[in-house]
Amino acid sequence: AVTRTFSIIKPDATRRNITGKVTTMLEDAGLRVVACKRLHLTKAQAEGFYAVHAERPFFADLVAFMTSGPVVVQVLEGEDAVALNRKVMGATNPDNADAGTIRKELAESIEANTVHGSDSEENAAIEIAYFFKPEEVVG
Ligand code: CMP
DSSP states (O other): OEEEEEEEEOHHHHHTTOHHHHHHHHHHTTOEEEEEEEEOOOHHHHHHHTGGGTTSTTHHHHHHHHTSSOEEEEEEEEETHHHHHHHHHOOSSGGGSOTTSHHHHHOOSSSSOSEEEOSSHHHHHHHHHHHOOGGGOOO
16 A cells, blocks of 8 residues: 655755655655655654654764754655555665665664664654645545
């Protein structure tokens, strides 16, 4: 079924001016950008978004990185969008990502890993609602 997922192009990608390259890889994989905006996350926004990781040892570094520069938040639509996006992103750690994936080709490290993508349909709905009003998503 055609579904939606949520994506963040992270500060390592805006810094290197490769948001277009990342978006092309998403589009070439069969995903369609149905909502998009560029933001500089506040500390509170980043902490709220990643609240599930609050107890992890890397949480403070993650929040610092995600607020270190602009990001591009997107809603992506496609056939089984959550799984399709995870496939094109590749593994969280670029060292473990398959050739041709965004993280293998573009990521700098496990932290500066270029993209975030929702890990389930349920979280996709939560994450989309965190950044977009319904009328901002135009399919
Ligand atoms: P993301 O999909 O955005 O979700 C949480 C992020 O934490 C993850 O991608 C990584 O970029 C980041 N991170 C940093 N260090 C680690 C780690 N040791 N294990 C997992 N995720 C990490």
